[in-house]
Structure formats: structure tokens, C-alpha cells
Amino acid sequence: MLSYSIKRLLMLVPVLLGMTIIVFSIIHAIPGNPAQTILGTKATPEAIHHLNASLGLDKPLYVQYFTYLKDVLTGNLGTSIQDNNAIASEIWPHLAATIELSFAAMLIAVIIGVNAGIISAWKKNSVVDYIAMIVALIGVSMPIFWLGLLEQWIFSVKLNWLPSIGQTDITSTVAPITNLYLVDTLLEGQFGQFWMVVRHLIMPAVALATIPMAIIARMTRSSMLEVLGSDYIRTAKAKGQRMGWIVYKYALKNAFIPILTVIGLQTGLMLGGAILTETIFGWPGIGLYVYNAIQARDYPVIQSGILIIAFMFIMVNFIVDLLYGLIDPRIKYR
Amino acid sequence: MSELLLDVANLKKYYPIKQGVFNKTKETVRAVDGVSFKVNKGETLGIVGESGCGKSTTGRMIMRLIEPTDGKVIFEGQDILNLSKHEMRKVRKDIQMIFQDPFASLNPRQTVGQIIEEPMIVHKMGDRKKRQARVQELLELVGLSAYHAKRYPHQFSGGQRQRIGIARALAVEPKLIIADEPVSALDVSVQSQVLNLLQDLQKKLNLTYIFIAHDLSVVRHISNRVGVMYLGKMVELADSETLYREPKHPYTQALLSAVPIPDPENKTKRIILSGDVPSPAHPPSGCPFHDRCPVAKAICSEEIPHLRELADGRLVSCHLVD
Amino acid sequence: MSDSILEVSNLRTSFFTDDGEVPAVDGISFSIKEGEILGVVGESGCGKSVTSLSIMGLLPHPQGKIVGGQIMYEGKDISHLKEAEMRKLRGNDLAMIFQEPMTSLNPVFTIGEQLTEAIRLHNHMSKQEQNNRAVELLKLVGLPRATELLKEYPHELSGGMRQRVMIAIAMSCNPKVLIADEPTTALDVTIQAQILDLMLKLNQETHTAIMLITHDLGVVAQVCKRVVVMYGGKIVEEGDVKDIFNHPKHPYTEGLIKSIPDLYSKKDKLYSIKGSVPKPGSIKKGCLFAPRCDYVMDKCKEQVPELLGSGHKSRCFLHQDEA
Numbered sequence: 001m002l003s004y005s006i007k008r009l010l011m012l013v014p015v016l017l018g019m020t021i022i023v024f025s026i027i028h029a030i031p032g033n034p035a036q037t038i039l040g041t042k043a044t045p046e047a048i049h050h051l052n053a054s055l056g057l058d059k060p061l062y063v064q065y066f067t068y069l070k071d072v073l074t075g076n077l078g079t080s081i082q083d084n085n086a087i088a089s090e091i092w093p094h095l096a097a098t099i100e101l102s103f104a105a106m107l108i109a110v111i112i113g114v115n116a117g118i119i120s121a122w123k124k125n126s127v128v129d130y131i132a133m134i135v136a137l138i139g140v141s142m143p144i145f146w147l148g149l150l151e152q153w154i155f156s157v158k159l160n161w162l163p164s165i166g167q168t169d170i171t172s173t174v175a176p177i178t179n180l181y182l183v184d185t186l187l188e189g190q191f192g193q194f195w196m197v198v199r200h201l202i203m204p205a206v207a208l209a210t211i212p213m214a215i216i217a218r219m220t221r222s223s224m225l226e227v228l229g230s231d232y233i234r235t236a237k238a239k240g241q242r243m244g245w246i247v248y249k250y251a252l253k254n255a256f257i258p259i260l261t262v263i264g265l266q267t268g269l270m271l272g273g274a275i276l277t278e279t280i281f282g283w284p285g286i287g288l289y290v291y292n293a294i295q296a297r298d299y300p301v302i303q304s305g306i307l308i309i310a311f312m313f314i315m316v317n318f319i320v321d322l323l324y325g326l327i328d329p330r331i332k333y334r
Numbered sequence: 335m336s337e338l339l340l341d342v343a344n345l346k347k348y349y350p351i352k353q354g355v356f357n358k359t360k361e362t363v364r365a366v367d368g369v370s371f372k373v374n375k376g377e378t379l380g381i382v383g384e385s386g387c388g389k390s391t392t393g394r395m396i397m398r399l400i401e402p403t404d405g406k407v408i409f410e411g412q413d414i415l416n417l418s419k420h421e422m423r424k425v426r427k428d429i430q431m432i433f434q435d436p437f438a439s440l441n442p443r444q445t446v447g448q449i450i451e452e453p454m455i456v457h458k459m460g461d462r463k464k465r466q467a468r469v470q471e472l473l474e475l476v477g478l479s480a481y482h483a484k485r486y487p488h489q490f491s492g493g494q495r496q497r498i499g500i501a502r503a504l505a506v507e508p509k510l511i512i513a514d515e516p517v518s519a520l521d522v523s524v525q526s527q528v529l530n531l532l533q534d535l536q537k538k539l540n541l542t543y544i545f546i547a548h549d550l551s552v553v554r555h556i557s558n559r560v561g562v563m564y565l566g567k568m569v570e571l572a573d574s575e576t577l578y579r580e581p582k583h584p585y586t587q588a589l590l591s592a593v594p595i596p597d598p599e600n601k602t603k604r605i606i607l608s609g610d611v612p613s614p615a616h617p618p619s620g621c622p623f624h625d626r627c628p629v630a631k632a633i634c635s636e637e638i639p640h641l642r643e644l645a646d647g648r649l650v651s652c653h654l655v656d
Numbered sequence: 657m658s659d660s661i662l663e664v665s666n667l668r669t670s671f672f673t674d675d676g677e678v679p680a681v682d683g684i685s686f687s688i689k690e691g692e693i694l695g696v697v698g699e700s701g702c703g704k705s706v707t708s709l710s711i712m713g714l715l716p717h718p719q720g721k722i723v724g725g726q727i728m729y730e731g732k733d734i735s736h737l738k739e740a741e742m743r744k745l746r747g748n749d750l751a752m753i754f755q756e757p758m759t760s761l762n763p764v765f766t767i768g769e770q771l772t773e774a775i776r777l778h779n780h781m782s783k784q785e786q787n788n789r790a791v792e793l794l795k796l797v798g799l800p801r802a803t804e805l806l807k808e809y810p811h812e813l814s815g816g817m818r819q820r821v822m823i824a825i826a827m828s829c830n831p832k833v834l835i836a837d838e839p840t841t842a843l844d845v846t847i848q849a850q851i852l853d854l855m856l857k858l859n860q861e862t863h864t865a866i867m868l869i870t871h872d873l874g875v876v877a878q879v880c881k882r883v884v885v886m887y888g889g890k891i892v893e894e895g896d897v898k899d900i901f902n903h904p905k906h907p908y909t910e911g912l913i914k915s916i917p918d919l920y921s922k923k924d925k926l927y928s929i930k931g932s933v934p935k936p937g938s939i940k941k942g943c944l945f946a947p948r949c950d951y952v953m954d955k956c957k958e959q960v961p962e963l964l965g966s967g968h969k970s971r972c973f974l975h976q977d978e979a
Contacts (some may be wrong), residue, residue, distance in 0.1 A: 231759040237714055239774040239825065240747035243739075253764045328764055329809040384844035385815075491932040521699035522871060523948075526915035526928035533925070548844065555917030555926065578919065592849035594874030596916050598897045601878065606853055607846045610814040 004325045008318060015314055023307045024068050027299055028061075038081055038299070072307065078300040082293075087304045091289065095308060096179035097167055098285035101277070102270035104205035109213035110263060114252075116213075117220020117259075121228060122247050132217065139214030148207040148280035155203060163200050165282040172196060204281040208274050212266035219262045223255040230254075256327055264320035268313040339510060339542050340373040340396070345405035347391050347566075351615060363615045365391045367566035368405070370641070373510070378536065378543040380557030380574065382550055382589070386611055388566040389546045393512045396544070397429050398422060409510070427457045430503035434515035437495055440487040446473070446498050447483030453505045472501040475538075477531060493524035497531065504535070512544045517552060529556055550593050554578050562586045565622040566614055568641055572648030582650045584630075585623045621653065629654060660687035661865055662711070662833050667725035667735070669703075669710045672718075678937045680706040682889035683725065685963075688833060691863040693856075695880030695897070697870060697912075701933050703889040704869045708835045710735070711867075712752055713742040730832075748778040751826035755838035757818035761810040767821055768806030774828045793824040798854060816847035823854065830862060837869045852879055873916060877901055885909050888944035889936060895968030905970035907949045943972070 035051040036043065052058050056067055071078070077087040116136065120129040156164035167181060168174055174193055177184045182201075185194035227233065228251055236246045275287040290305035292298075325331050347366040350359040366388040373379045383389045394400040396407055398414065407414050414425050430453075433439040440449055447469050454465045470480040476497040487495055496516060503511055513532070517525040533556065535541060547553050553560055554574050561571040562583065570583040581587045588605040595602075607626045612618055618625045624634035633653050641651040669681040681703040688694050698704045709715050710722055713734070727735040734745065754760045762770060771793065772786040781789065787806070794802035797820040810818055819839060826834055836855065840848035856879060859866055868880060876883055876897065883900050885893040885908065893906040904910040914927035931948045939947070946956040955973055963971040 231754060231756050232762040234714060235754065235760045235770075235822070235825070236762070236773070238712060238746055238752040240743045240745070240777050241773065242743065250762055250765075254762065330763060330811050384846060493932055521933060522873070522912055522915050523699060523929040524932055526917075526926040527930075529917070530926055530928055550845065551917040551919045554919060555922060575922070589845060590919070592845045593919055594848070594852070594872065594878040595919060596873040596877045596901065596913060598877045598901050604849055604853070606849050608850075610816055610847065611844075 001325055004331070005322055008321050008325075012314065012318055016311070019310045019314065020069055020072060020307070021065070023303055023310065024065050026306065027303055077304040077307070080293075080301050081298045082296050082301070087301055091286070091301075091304060091308060093176065093179045094284055094286045094289040095312075097181075097283060098271060098274075098278075098287065100180050100182060101201065101204055101208060101274070101283060101285055102267060104201050105208035105270060105274075106212065106263070106267050108205055108209040109216055109266070112209075113213040113216030114220050114259065116217040118224055118247060118252065120217070120221040121224035122243075124225065129221075133221070136214040136217045139210045140218075142210055144207055144210070144274075144276045145280055147210055148204070148277060151203045151207060152280070162203055164203070167197070167200055167284055168193075169196055169200075204277050204283050207280070208270060208277045212263075212270070215266065216259060216262055220255065220259050223258045224251055227251045227255040253327060257324060260320055260323055260327070264316050268316045271312040271316065272309045337375040338372055339375045339410065340544075341406070341408040342372070342392075342396065343370045343406040343408070345369045345392060345395055345407065346403045347388070347395060347400060348403045361615050363613075364566050364617060365614055366395065366402075367614075367617075369563070369566070369568050371561055371568065371571060373542060373544060375509075375542055376536075376540055377558045378545055378556055380545045380547070380553035380560040381563060382547060382553045382560060383563035384548060384589075384611055386565075386614065387563040388614075389563050390514050392563070393431070393514050393544060393546045396512060397426065397431060399431075423457075427453075427506045428509045430506065430508040430511050432496075432499050432503050432511060432513040432516045435519055437487065437492070439499060440495060442487055444486075445483065446478075446485055446487065446490075449487070449498060450483070450502050450505050453502060457506050459506065468505065469501075472504055475504065475535070476501045477527075491524070492520050493527055496520065496528050500528075500531065500535070504539070507539075508541070510542045510544065512546070514546045515548065516545075518547060518549060525552070532556065550578075550590060562589065565611060565617055567622055567651065568649070569623065569652070570648070570650050571641070572650075576646065576648055582644070582648065582655045583623075583652050584627045584654075588628070621651075659689050661690045661730060662867075663687040663726075663728040664707070664711065665726050665728070667707065667710060667727060668723045669706050669715065669720060670723050671716075671720050677723075680720075680889055680936055681710065684886070684889075684891050685725075686884050686891065686894065688865045688867055690832070691859065691865055692882065693859055693866045693868060693880045695868050695870065695876040695883040696886060697873060697876050697883060698886035699871055699912075699933050701888075701936060702886040703936075704886050705837055706889075707886075708752065708837050708867065708869055711835065712746060712750060713737065713739075714746075714752075744778070747774045747826075747831075748829045749832050750835065751829070751831035751833070752835045752837065753819070753822045753826050753839050755841050757815050757822055757842060760822055761818055763810055765809075766806065767808055767810065767813070771806070771821065771825055771828065774825055778829045789828070790824075793828055794821075796827065796858070797821070797824045798850075799824070814847075815843055816850060819843060819847075819851055820854065823851075823858070827858060827862070827864070831864055833865045833867065834858075835867045835869070838871070839868070840875065841870070841872070848875075855879070873901075873912060885912075888934060888939070890944065890971065891963055891969075892945065892972070893968075893970045894963070895965075895970075899968045903968075905965070905968065905975045906945075906972045907951050907974075908945045909970075911948075911950075 035048045035055065035057060039047055039051060056064055075088050077091065079085060080087055080090060116132045120132045123129050152164045155162045163169065172193060174181045174184050174197065175188060177187055181197045182194065185197055233246060233251060236250050275291050277283065278285045278288040286305060286309065290302060293301035293305060345366055346368055349363040349365060351361050351363060352359055369392055371379065381389045381392065391400055395402045402415060409425060414422065417425060450469045450472055451465050454460065454468065459465065460468065469483055473480055473482055478494065478497055487498065490498065517528050520528060529552065536543060545553060545556050557574045559572065560574045560577050561568050562585065564585050570577065570586045577586065578590065581590055588607050591605045605628060609626055612625065620635040620637055621639050624630040627634065631654060637653065639651045639653045641649045643649055665685045666683050667681055668679065668683050671678045671680055684707060696704045711727055715721065722735050725735065726733045734742065768790060771790045775781060775786050775789050790806055791802040794805055799805060799817060799820050840851050843851060852875065855866060858864060870876060880897050883895065883897050884891050885906065887908050893900060893904065893909045900909060901913065904913055911927065911929040915929060917926060929948050934944060942957040942959060943961055946952050949956065951974060953973060961971050961973045961976060963969050964976055
């Protein structure tokens with residue numbers, strides 16, 4: 001397991017380097033001169049030349065890249081054009097908001113999706129199976145913005161059960177420690193605030209969870225069906241084992257590799273910022289942050305946002321790879 | 335009968351195992367480790383051995399479906415391992431293969447006619463009309479009917495599928511057929527039909543067979559000479575009568591005694607070998623069989639025995655046989 | 657027949673597919689006595705495996721169903737037992753091993769976890785006792801390094817070792833009947849010899865009755881005392897192994913024996929049964945073997961012969977008057 005993990009870790013290095021190269025080139029792929037873009041169309045040639053020099057844009061590309069790489073490695077992501085703040089400190093709260101939302105959504109998607117898939121496979125061709133799969137089909141094809149608006153209309157407007165927008169109530173601010181509000185409120189012992197944060201989280205999490213949940217349910221079903229037909233399941237039955245136990249303990253562990261792959265991909269996508277969900281629910285996540293930067297043509301922020309999103313994606317896949325090794329003892333040897 | 339068709343000399347296939355963080359080659363699996371044999375025109379050479387002994391790899395290397403690591407394969411006087419891809423294609427026309435799983439080796443989306451015709455198209459034989467006439471002829475040759483050409487593989491039983499596989503192999507009029515476990519997926523009653531067919535075809539078309547199988551009775555039935563493989567090496571090679579009547583190598587003896595005889599009166603004492611075949615990545619020192627051999631002596635773990643000819647013409651690789 | 661532990665009478669099992677009911681086992685009766693080894697021989701599709709799955713209550717659900725007959729285990733009909741009741745028998749009184757040792761063990765659990773499972777299910781034992789029993793079982797089936805093996809995964813073992821583990825699992829609760837479905841078919845000859853030897857040894861030591869299902873007549877001749885030959889879901893011949901091999905009564909049995917190439921003497925041409933095994937349900941009238949039979953008579957195409965005889969029974973019109 002250790003050698004496997006080290007190998008995976010070493011394989012991350014070229015991937016991460018490749019990622020920085022791509023993100024670095026984005027700024028050069030933009031039409032026109034970055035300095036021009038930053039200063040606007042009315043800038044004098046001297047001002048542009050001056051800015052180019054101060055940004056190091058007059059140096060050869062590889063020098064620029066290594067400067068960029070050094071900055072990234074030392075945690076310097078540059079400053080935002082809009083407000084001149086250091087991006088590195090500005091981006092974390094947004095990222096934390098997205099992580100919190102993604103985690104909640106994934107939890108819902110996995111718990112419901114996996115169980116629905118299991119029961120569908122177990123009771124194949126039964127009414128339960130048909131209902132679950134029809135619901136999953138609807139889930140996959142449901143536009144998020146529509147579902148989000150529907151939720152807001154029912155649970156906020158009509159029933160007034162849940163807040164429709166934001167990460168917290170406007171009147172109540174959570175003192176940031178980690179910026180993960182669920183953690184922060186608990187650390188401070190503010191259980192009332194914790195509940196408030198949870199209530200804000202429910203609707204966007206459910207909206208965000210729908211599609212992954214449906215995908216996970218379908219993947220679980222097909223993967224479980226394959227496993228349930230295998231010889232070792234018959235062996236377990238021949239021992240006199242209970243079906244429930246066989247399904248949940250025996251079959252699930254075997255069926256979990258493809259499910260895990262889907263979970264990993266979906267988590268990666270979520271961490272990339274669920275722009276739709278974040279926009280509808282006014283959730284100050286990284287998606288919204290980058291979206292606003294794009295609106296304002298704030299290239300350093302866009303560049304850093306993409307870098308962080310790509311990094312998260314790679315890390316999720318790395319973790320998934322490690323989990324493969326934990327679940328299936330045969331993988332280490334490949 | 336004595337004209338040489340194929341001469342395989344010191345054939346080897348080594349697979350490196352890459353391990354660890356930097357994919358370094360830590361060890362080598364010696365799948366086939368220096369196998370030599372000759373095949374004469376019109377005869378059947380049987381190759382037996384247990385799984386992992388390298389018999390299938392050997393068969394595939396003769397057709398260069400697997401590239402050998404070392405050795406010579408001399409077919410009709412030329413070493414085919416030196417041939418270019420283009421030249422090799424011509425040789426492939428003369429050497430054909432029949433596989434174990436008749437279902438997996440037939441394309442389910444092609445009709446039987448297309449399947450049998452395909453090798454003729456590949457080797458640019460005749461025009462369309464001639465090829466189709468040949469397909470009909472082949473189908474009847476292997477005991478099917480001309481109208482079967484329009485059907486798909488799934489409409490046939492296992493035995494019939496194997497007949498289709500044989501017809502496909504025969505389409506290009508090969509000189510040598512390598513049959514890799516051709517009957518092991520079939521039921522007993524069908525197995526004998528296919529064995530008989532192979533024998534009839536051999537007589538009719540003057541074919542040469544290399545018959546690779548794990549079933550010792552089947553191999554004996556069809557082969558003129560039989561080679562026994564163990565851990566990538568040929569341990570005994572002899573005339574099939576001689577080999578089965580009086581096996582010399584202790585492994586051949588154990589293998590033969592392990593075969594359950596379909597005769598309840600015959601309950602001869604079996605030699606039961608202990609343990610499993612060792613991994614070809616870590617073959618035992620000296621004779622590869624010494625750690626399971628019931629008669630092993632000190633020399634067996636020290637020196638690798640070589641295949642040598644005994645007075646009666648058979649080849650054995652064992653220190654203790656003279 | 658008072659000492660028979662398992663008695664199957666007139667068992668009929670069908671599969672219900674989109675094309676309707678397909679009879680896989682069509683009215684078979686046989687019994688297994690305490691401590692004996694009964695061979696069940698037949699080619700693919702003859703219903704031998706379905707018979708074993710019917711006994712174990714492991715028919716694929718919901719397609720496979722027992723539609724008639726009885727399976728008496730220790731005097732009680734278990735053919736329609738409730739799942740919870742059946743579970744108590746499975747793995748405890750009735751155990752089973754399968755053809756494919758490579759796929760019959762769960763790849764992601766250790767040998768120890770899989771071996772102690774059946775012990776834990778049917779006995780009250782502490783963790784330590786379970787482990788001791790597991791080690792004892794591995795030694796019983798002739799596996800070295802028993803203690804370390806418990807922590808290993810199936811892929812680290814060879815096919816022969818895995819089949820030994822399967823046997824250890826099956827033997828873990830001292831079953832009265834062990835059903836072995838083609839236990840050596842996927843193994844090499846030398847390993848097959850080891851496994852058959854082990855099964856004989858276990859049969860003698862523990863007095864577990866074995867129902868050995870196989871297509872290999874050689875295995876039957878070497879291991880079994882009594883043999884049942886199946887064809888097309890029916891028993892076509894039954895009797896003592898010596899009678900069956902020396903004087904087969906049913907043309908099918910005779911054909912099977914003659915089609916095997918001989919290890920000791922070379923025949924010029926093998927006998928072969930013409931045609932191939934019919935699909936279940938495809939022959940509606942007469943003896944199922946009639947289309948392939950060398951001795952076929954007009955009568956055979958119209959009527960189904962009964963399984964008749966005392967001791968050595970056969971289902972063939974050639975031998976009906978002997979009974």
C-alpha cells in the first residue's frame with residue numbers, strides 16, 4: 001500500500017506541473033496584451049510599456065513561467081484587478097463555501113444514490129426498481145436552475161421553511177476560523193448558528209446533489225447487478241448467509257470501484273464551482289467568485305480560480321486512486 | 335513422412351515484471367525457456383502440459399502472434415523470425431491456428447460465410463465467385479451444410495462452431511495447423527466428433543498439426559509424437575506409443591498417473607504430486623521439477639538437466655534417466 | 657432405504673423465461689446414503705447443476721422454480737422451505753463447492769474472513785475459537801502456513817489452493833451432505849488428483865456424504881460407488897459404478913464411454929455420438945436420446961421409456977423387459 005501511495009504521489013508531480021503550464025498560458029492566450037487589457041483602451045504606450053516591465057512581461061516566456069511557478073509555490077497568486085487585494089487570501093473563503101456545499105451535496109447524493117441503486121439491483125425488475133430508475137432518469141435530465149427555483153418557490157415562498165438565499169442570515173455573521181461555517185460554528189459552540197448554517201445549506205445542496213445522485217444510483221445499480229450475479233455471491237448464499245448482509249457487505253465492496261470513480265468525477269465537477277446553483281442561491285462559492293471575475297475581466301483572479309479548481313480536481317482524483325487501493329487488494333499489484 | 339516442415343530451436347519468451355516506484359524490472363517471467371522440437375510433414379505433434387507451462391505461448395510464437403525473445407523458428411527452410419511484416423503475412427497463409435473457445439474467436443456480427451471467406455480476401459485468393467464456391471466446399475468438408483453460410487455464429491452449438499473455426503483455418507490451404515486446446519470446451523460426445531474430423535482432414539489434405547492440449551488421452555489419440563512441457567521447458571519428447579507406455583521423466587510419470595481412468599476396475603496407485611507448479615518468475619534451481627519430484631537427488635537441485643536423446647530415440651531432460 | 661440422508665423424488669425444476677416454461681430437471685428421483693459418494697454424470701444442459709441448486713435452494717430467482725416433487729432431507733421435505741429455515745441448513749447441514757475456484761471466492765475479503773463466516777453463522781464461538789477452527793480446517797484440507805493464509809487474499813493463491821479453501825469453507829460446519837459441482841474441472845490433472853484424493857480422505861474421515869457432479873467419466877470411475885447418468889433433464893441410467901462401466905444399458909451411457917480416447921491404447925477412430933445435446937424443451941415426443949441413438953426403434957420416437965430395473969436401472973426400451 002505504501003509503495004502504491006508513493007507511486008501515485010510521484011505521478012501527481014508531472015500532472016500538477018502540466019496544470020500550471022496550461023493555466024500560465026491562459027493569460028497569454030487572451031487576445032491582445034495583458035497590460036493593455038489591465039489598463040484599458042485609453043492607456044498610453046509608455047504606461048503599457050511601464051506596466052509590462054513591472055509585471056515582467058518583457059522577459060522571455062520561460063523566465064515568466066518560472067517566476068509564476070515560484071509565486072504559486074510560495075502561495076502568491078497575485079492581486080485582483082478589481083480591488084487590489086491579494087488573491088491568495090481572498091479566494092479561500094469562497095473555496096471553503098464551495099467545499100462545504102459540495103461536501104453536503106455529495107453526502108446526500110451518495111447516501112441516497114448508493115442505497116437506491118443497491119435496492120434497485122437487489123429487487124431487480126420490481127416496482128421499487130422501476131420507480132427508483134424513473135426518478136433517477138428525471139434527476140439526470142432535470143435542469144438545476146429550474147429545480148433550484150422550484151425549491152425556493154415551495155420551501156421559502158410558499159411554506160417559509162427554509163431561507164432562500166445566502167450562506168447565513170444577513171443579521172447573523174459567523175466568526176470565521178476555518179471559513180468552513182459548519183466547523184466554525186461548532187468550534188465556537190454556537191449551536192443555534194450551526195443550525196442556521198445547516199438550514200441555509202439544505203436547498204442548494206439538494207439542488208446540486210440531484211444530478212450526481214441520479215448518476216450514482218444508475219452506476220450502483222449496474223455495478224451491483226454484475227456483482228450479484230457472480231460466483232462468490234453464490235458461495236456466500238451457500239454458506240447460509242442472509243441476503244441483506246450479502247448485498248451490503250459482500251457485494252457492495254466489490255461493486256464500489258466504478259461507483260467511486262463516478263463519485264470522484266462528480267465531486268471534482270462540484271468543486272469546480274457549481275455556478276448555476278451558486279448563482280440561484282446566492283452562495284458565495286468559487287464558482288460565483290470566478291464568474292464575477294469573468295464579468296469584470298479580472299484576469300489574475302480568473303487564472304488563480306482555474307488553478308485552484310484544477311488543483312482540487314486533481315486532488316480528488318488522487319484520493320479516489322488511494323481509495324481504490326484500500327478497497328481492492330488486487331490493485332496494489334498492478 | 336520424414337520431410338522436415340518446422341524446426342523450432344531454443345525458443346524463449348521472457349516477460350519482464352516491472353515493480354516499485356520507478357518501474358524497474360525486478361524479475362523476469364520465463365514463460366518459455368529454451369524449447370526445441372521438429373515437426374515433419376504430415377505428422378501430428380502433441381504438446382501437453384499443465385496451465386502455465388508455456389505450451390500456448392510456444393504455439394503462438396510459431397505464428398509470431400507473440401514475438402519470441404530468442405530462438406529460431408525455421409519453417410520450410412527459412413527462419414521466419416527474421417522476416418519483415420510483409421513477408422510474414424505470406425507465411426501466415428501456410429500456418430493457421432484453431433483456438434479453444436470457438437465462440438470468442440468468431441465475430442458475432444459476421445455470417446459464417448463471411449467468417450470463412452475473410453482469410454481468403456486477406457490473402458487475395460481468387461475472385462468473389464470462386465471464394466464463395468470455396469466457402470460452400472469448406473462447409474461441407476467440415477461436416478456442415480452449404481446453407482449454413484448465411485447464418486450467424488450464435489445459431490450454432492459449440493461443436494459446430496469449432497467446425498466453423500476449422501473451416502476458416504482451412505480456407506487458405508495451410509500446410510501447418512496449430513490447434514490450441516481445440517476440444518477442451520466441448521462436451522465429451524461432441525469432442526470425439528471434432529477429433530475424428532481433424533484426423534479425417536489430415537489424411538485428406540495431408541495436413542501437419544501441432545496439437546496443444548492439457549488432456550493427455552486426447553493428445554495421445556491424435557498425435558504421432560508427444561512433447562511434455564513443464565515450467566517453460568520441454569521435459570520429454572517421444573513417439574506417443576513409447577511415451578505413454580513407458581514414460582521416463584518423473585513428471586511425465588506423475589502426470590500420466592494422475593489422469594483418472596474411466597474404468598472402475600483400474601485403481602492403480604497414483605503418484606500424487608505435492609504442491610503447485612512453481613511460479614515461472616522464481617523457477618527452482620537446477621531441474622525445474624526437483625522440488626516436487628518424488629525421486630529427486632542432490633544433483634537435481636544443482637544442475638539444470640538438458641534434453642538429451644536416449645538409445646531408443648526419445649528425448650528426456652532428467653539427470654536420473656539413462 | 658432407511659439410511660438415506662437425502663432423498664429426491666420426482667423432482668421437477670423449470671425456468672420461466674420470455675419464451676415460456678423450460679423444464680431443466682424433469683422428474684428425477686435418487687437418494688444419497690449416509691457417508692456415500694454418489695456420482696451424477698452428464699453433459700452440459702443435462703440438468704445436473706440445476707438439480708444441485710434445487711437441493712440447496714439456490715435457484716436463480718425468480719426464473720428458476722421447483723414445480724414438482726420432493727427433496728427429503730433427514731425425513732423432512734425441504735423443497736419449499738422458507739428462506740430463513742433453508743438458511744439454517746445451507747452451509748451447516750448441506751454444503752456446496754463449485755467449479756470455478758478462481759471466481760468462487762470474494763476477491764476483496766481475506767481467506768480468514770470468508771472461512772470464519774460460515775463458522776460464525778452456524779455456531780456460537782468466540783473470535784479465538786473461530787480462528788482456531790479456521791486454522792484446523794486449513795490444515796485438514798492440506799494447506800500449509802495456515803495461520804498466515806488467513807490474512808491473505810484469494811488472488812494470492814493458486815487455483816488448487818483456492819479450491820482447497822472452498823472445501824474448507826464447505827466442511828467448516830461438518831455438513832451431512834457435500835454437493836460438489838464439477839469441483840476439479842477447472843484444475844490441472846495433477847491438482848485434480850490432489851483434490852479428488854482430499855475429497856476421498858474427507859469422506860472417509862468425516863463420513864460426509866458427497867454428491868459429485870461431473871462430466872468426466874474418469875473422475876466418476878475413480879471416486880464414486882454409485883452413479884446416476886443424466887440426459888436432457890432425466891435420469892437415463894443408475895447403478896453401481898462397475899455395472900455401469902462394464903455393462904452400460906443405456907445407449908447414451910455406452911456412447912459416452914466409447915467416445916473417450918484411451919490413455920493406454922490407441923484406437924484408429926473414436927466412436928462418436930452423432931448430433932449434439934438437444935436444447936431443453938425442444939424434443940416434445942418420445943425418448944430424448946432417440947434422434948442421436950444408434951439403436952433407435954419406432955417406439956422410441958413415440959413413447960417415453962420408464963426408468964426401470966432393480967439396482968441397475970435404465971430408461972431404455974431395449975431393457976424394459978429385464979425389470
